Amino acid sequence: xxxxCETGHEAIAEFQLSHARFKAIVLDINLPDMSGHEVVKQxxxxxxxxxxxxxxxxxxxxxxxxIRTMTDSQAFFHLSKPFSxxxxxxxxxxxxxxxxxxxxxxxxxxxxxxxx
Numbered sequence: 001x002x003x004x005c006e007t008g009h010e011a012i013a014e015f016q017l018s019h020a021r022f023k024a025i026v027l028d029i030n031l032p033d034m035s036g037h038e039v040v041k042q043x044x045x046x047x048x049x050x051x052x053x054x055x056x057x058x059x060x061x062x063x064x065x066x067i068r069t070m071t072d073s074q075a076f077f078h079l080s081k082p083f084s085x086x087x088x089x090x091x092x093x094x095x096x097x098x099x100x101x102x103x104x105x106x107x108x109x110x111x112x113x114x115x116x
Contacts, residue, residue, distance in 0.1 A: 008034035012042045019043070022052045023096045026088070029058040053095035055079055055088075 001021075005011040008031040015022070025043075029036035036056055043051050059081040077091060 007032055008036070008039040008042075011039055012046075015043050016046050019047050019050060019052075024052050024092050025054045026092070027054055027056055029056055029060070053077065055091055055095060057081065057083075 003014055003022075005014055011025075011027070011031075015025075027036045027039060031039065036058075040054060040056075043054075053076060055077045057079045077095065079088065079091060
């Protein structure tokens with residue numbers, strides 16, 4: 001099941017309703033109402049020990065906001081736009097299999113990925 005949220009507040013509400021059903025979260029760092037960093041912190045406040053792998057997505061490369069989100073929270077993987085659907089599928093597949101070690105996609109032709 002795929003759940004799409006347009007704002008950080010929507011994402012937090014969905015997570016609060018039933019966080020245990022999520023196998024992974026893809027989260028843009030730049031949301032219209034709050035930062036991805038703030039969203040991850042809210043996820044942690046709701047359920048610190050039961051957060052699925054979080055893949056942070058941004059068009060800004062390794063901005064200070066991305067670095068802060070990746071180092072100060074349970075977000076563990078960063079994808080820079082643009083990236084292919086195949087790259088996203090591989091990252092998600094690996095994250096769901098083993099959230100503690102994500103092997104970079106074998107043939108990344110656009111964007112960049114980083115494991116934190």
